[in-house]
Amino acid sequence: MVRSQCCDxxxxxxxxxxxxxxxxxxxxxxxxxxxxxxxxxxxxxLQRCGKSCRLRWTNYLRPDIKRGKFSLQEEQTIIQLHALLGNRWSVIATHLPKRTDNEIKNYWNTHLKKRLDKMGIDPVTHKPKADSFGSGSGHSKGAAHLSHMAQWESARLEAEARLVRESKVIIPNPPPNRIGSTASAQVSDKSSAAPPARPQCLDVLKAWQGVVFSMLSAGISDSLESPTSTLNFSENESAIPLIGVQKNSATTLAFATNNAPCNGGTTAIEFNSGNQFECFEKLNEAAQVKQNLDSSLALHDISPDASNHNAWFDSATNENAPMGIVEGLSEILVCTSQDHNAFFAGENINDSCGGNLEENGNYWNSLLNLVDASPTGTSSVF
DNA sequence: AATAGTGCCAACCGCCGGGTT
DNA sequence: GAACCCGGCGGTTGGCACTAT
Structure with missing residues (x-):
């Protein structure tokens, strides 16, 4: 089939x-x-082809684009999602609010890939170049599980990305227009010295990391279960809550009754009639989110054994409980949240968790060392 | 000061998949 | 089902800016 080249x-x-x-x-x-x-x-x-216009709009003119230096958290997110998803920049971009896939792709190719390479880590496989993760006989089973996990987690992340894209329709959050911006003004916004608020989307990573971590610490249990993850609907933590959806075909959603634990003026969506609520400040937002979730629940049955997944919810607004999601994976986790914190803080946690963590955790420790060494950030999100 | 090398990123290109006719 | 349209995606490139020699 011959296609007309729109820009020809x-x-x-x-x-x-x-x-x-x-x-x-x-x-x-x-x-x-x-x-x-x-x-x-x-x-x-305009004397341009439509494709060129679309690219210009989506990659530069669109009002909800954040430009400038990538934060430490964004770097971590990119690296970890790339380890899961590969070069699926559009999916990765959905977990990085206000960043375009093109920008992420460029940043990966020009910065992160090289850094991993220097560390001796294959940026494609995310494995040490000289060694292959799980190549030893003792790790083959674990590697198989990890691969299996990664496959469905990858698919689920992609499905969530679609959901996020759909849900963005209801999140009008237009920053000031870029009218007057010019092609020559494509400079980094170096004025934004303050680190951005922690994107909620990182919680999906914590969930994933928690699973990987627990697998490593537990010696890869046969009763492996899969985590649900969070959906990032907005960078505005106060307005849009973190949502966990039970990956169970029987999941139901309903607007909550008066016993919903939401503050006045908010609307609650009840999940599974199980006293699990999420609160929305605007009724139309709640309605739209419910609709999106209703139509998307099938997405969550892509895990190997969907019926075994437990629902969990994270009190996302509670910043004092940063490990809430991981703790929610109660049947998966072996180590305590303190152990997880230690792990992602690069500490040796063998003592508390047992198992062969030190070797298997090298990659994530390396990542943390990488970002710790980065001049862009001073603290770890974990 | 001139030139070469390198880094960076906006933009282009080709392909693909979903939707429509 | 075939043909076509359209938008989206990932890989690649062109050219500017900066640095090293």
Whole structure:
């Protein structure tokens, strides 16, 4: 099948965008929405192909884009998600609020890949170059489990990413417009010295790490279970709660009754009639989230044994309980949350957890050493 | 000061999958 | 089911900025 190349038409401009072109595109999209990208250039008075307009919008002009240096937490997220997902930048981007897949891809290729390489870690496999994780006979079973876990966790993350994308529709959070920004003004926002708030999406990593960690510490139990993870709907922690959904086909969602533990003025969604609630400040947000979750519950049955997964919820707004998710994986975890903290703080936790953690935990310790050494950050999120 | 080398990133390219006709 | 449209994705590249020699 021969496809017409949208940018092959004579007279269409390529290359860097001018401030005037940015202005035209921005003004048009803000007033009309992008609609059909193919039809947009003519309507907006641009001598560009629709694809070029779309890329310019999604990668630069879109108002909800954060530019500038990647934070320590973002680096950790990228590395860890890349270990799980590979080069699926769009999926990774859904877990990094306000970052584009293109930006993440560039950052990986120009920074993180090289750093891992220098550390002697294969940036593709995330294994030590000289050694292969789990290559020893004693680890083969664990490696198989890890691989199995990674496969379904990868698929689930991707499914969650779709859900996040859908849910973004209801999160109007437009920062100031970029009107007036120019192609030549593509400089990093170095004024944002203060570290950003901890993205909730990192909790999915904690959940995952908790599983991996417990597997290592428990000698890879046969009764391995899979974690659910959190969905990141917004960077605004106070407005949009962390949501855990039971990965059980019988999961039901309903708007909660008056006994929901939500503050006045908020609306609760009840999960499974099990006294598990999430509170929303706006009714329409709750309704939309419920709708999205209703239509997406099937996503959560992709684990090897969905019926064995326990529901868990994290009190995400409780910043004093950063390990809540991991603790929620009660049947999976062997070590205490303190052990986990120690592990992700790079401490030797063999004493408290037993097992062969030191060897298997080298990679994550290395990652932490990597980011600890980074001048961009001073503390670990874990 | 001039040149070469390197890093970085916006933008392009080609492919793919979903939806529509 | 085939043909086509369209948007999205990941890989790659061109060119600017910066650094080293």
């Amino acid at each position: 038409k004579v007279g269409l401009k390529k290359g860097p965008w001018t401030p005037e072109e940015d202005q035209k595109l921005l003004a048009y999209v803000e007033e009309h929405g992008h609609g059909s990208w193919r039809a947009l250039p003519a309507k907006a008075g």
